[in-house]
Amino acid sequence: MRTQVGIVGAGPAGLLLSHLLALRGIDSLVVEDRSRAYCEARQRAGLLEDGTVKLLREADLAQRLDAEGLEHGGIYLQFAGERHHLDFRDLTGGRTVTIYAQTEIVKDLITRRLADGGALEFEISGTAVAGLDTDRPVLSYTTAGGERREVVCDAIAGCDGFHGICRPSIPPGLLTVRDRDYPYAWLGITADVPPSTDELIYNRHPDGFALHTMRTPQVSRLYLQVPPDDRIEAWPDERIWAALQRRFALPGWELKEGPIFDKAITPMRSFVSSPMRYGRLFLAGDAAHIVPPTGAKGLNLAMADVSVLADALEALLRGDGRPADRYSDTCLRRVWRATHFSWWMTTMLHVTPAADPMTEELQLSQLRYVTSSRAAATSLAENYTGYPPLR
Numbered sequence: 001m002r003t004q005v006g007i008v009g010a011g012p013a014g015l016l017l018s019h020l021l022a023l024r025g026i027d028s029l030v031v032e033d034r035s036r037a038y039c040e041a042r043q044r045a046g047l048l049e050d051g052t053v054k055l056l057r058e059a060d061l062a063q064r065l066d067a068e069g070l071e072h073g074g075i076y077l078q079f080a081g082e083r084h085h086l087d088f089r090d091l092t093g094g095r096t097v098t099i100y101a102q103t104e105i106v107k108d109l110i111t112r113r114l115a116d117g118g119a120l121e122f123e124i125s126g127t128a129v130a131g132l133d134t135d136r137p138v139l140s141y142t143t144a145g146g147e148r149r150e151v152v153c154d155a156i157a158g159c160d161g162f163h164g165i166c167r168p169s170i171p172p173g174l175l176t177v178r179d180r181d182y183p184y185a186w187l188g189i190t191a192d193v194p195p196s197t198d199e200l201i202y203n204r205h206p207d208g209f210a211l212h213t214m215r216t217p218q219v220s221r222l223y224l225q226v227p228p229d230d231r232i233e234a235w236p237d238e239r240i241w242a243a244l245q246r247r248f249a250l251p252g253w254e255l256k257e258g259p260i261f262d263k264a265i266t267p268m269r270s271f272v273s274s275p276m277r278y279g280r281l282f283l284a285g286d287a288a289h290i291v292p293p294t295g296a297k298g299l300n301l302a303m304a305d306v307s308v309l310a311d312a313l314e315a316l317l318r319g320d321g322r323p324a325d326r327y328s329d330t331c332l333r334r335v336w337r338a339t340h341f342s343w344w345m346t347t348m349l350h351v352t353p354a355a356d357p358m359t360e361e362l363q364l365s366q367l368r369y370v371t372s373s374r375a376a377a378t379s380l381a382e383n384y385t386g387y388p389p390l391r
């Protein structure tokens with residue numbers, strides 16, 4: 001079998017790449033080891049940068065995003081018993097962010113690829129890539145029906161997330177990895193209750209960080225800092241709401257509670273593997289880098305990578321390898337900016353177990369600075385809405 005670009009993984013990176021390639025007249029095959037239903041239901045990110053929204057509009061993928069997405073012009077930072085507003089529109093000359101769940105982006109992309117006749121294969125197994133240092137790399141897998149296939153490609157895109165097979169297929173010794181684990185995790189819940197806030201609240205409390213975000217005008221999403229080895233069974237719904245009530249408490253403001261229909265604990269990690277290319281294998285999204293979710297960057301980085309990759313592959317298939325040679329460096333500049341920003345937001349807002357009192361004072365000083373200095377607030381706003389701007 002033959003395709004131009006073999007894509008491993010039907011997450012946001014792989015699906016968007018196949019669509020961007022189709023717009024350029026390039027055919028691709030996306031292979032995914034989970035089911036379509038699983039990919040469409042996996043609760044993850046919710047916040048899109050200004051440039052990501054514009055990218056999706058340009059790619060004619062934004063009908064439902066424009067109708068149902070919730071545009072936000074800022075965030076709240078809460079600490080030391082006070083809540084402060086940062087106005088991104090004012091600070092950045094009109095840039096905003098938009099709440100639109102990753103589940104919805106994945107649904108929109110799958111629907112569109114299938115409507116356009118795109119090749120997507122779910123529930124495959126035994127994914128392998130070979131011949132990466134030749135100009136005819138091979139993607140092989142076993143279909144849901146049990147048939148083994150070998151697909152000869154011009155290039156392969158490893159969009160298979162942090163635990164995928166593409167990054168480990170690069171010969172040992174060629175990748176440089178930088179990583180950091182954090183001494184805390186996030187417990188995330190989704191609840192059937194209208195959000196108690198118009199914009200996201202990032203909250204530093206002596207008990208630990210908390211975040212109030214949302215999915216729709218009827219559905220709230222909330223996160224709590226918990227110990228990294230905590231188990232979800234230790235958190236019955238009443239305990240979660242009690243912790244959220246304590247951390248968000250503010251005179252004259254009420255956190256509304258409702259039935260929780262999804263809850264999970266996620267570890268926090270920073271990880272960058274470079275370069276993002278080996279021969280004709282190009283890594284994109286979580287396959288190459290992970291950030292802690294405090295900066296809301298993971299999904300946005302994945303989409304930014306594939307927008308660069310689509311152009312690079314188009315040129316490569318025409319015989320011009322220069323954009324492909326620049327692919328990794330171009331992406332890594334944005335990746336490192338987002339890695340720094342996510343680390344900075346994380347360490348400013350979380351309570352480090354057994355930290356000395358000096359650490360707490362430094363965090364509070366930084367929070368007072370970003371909520372009182374226009375220069376400091378502008379830096380946060382510029383990074384949060386996406387830097388460098390993708391569009």
Ligand code: RFL
Binds near residue numbers: 285296300301302
């Ligand atoms: P994905 O979404 O992990 O997709 C990879 C796909 O590859 C498949 N796969 C394979 N397929 C075939 N063969 C194999 N051997 C395979 N191995 C794996 C997987 O099943 C999967 O379908 O990676 P992608 O496309 O790079 O997208 C990255 C984003 O999913 C991720 O960065 C974000 O969700 C991170 N993130 C957030 N990002 C934001 O920009 N804003 C946010 O607000 C935000 N919040 C979050 C987050 C991530 C979270 N978790 C759970 C990690 C909140 C949370 C709680």
Ligand code: PHB
Binds near residue numbers: 045
């Ligand atoms: C989310 O809506 O899930 C979300 C928003 C902002 C973050 C992290 C997660 O920083």
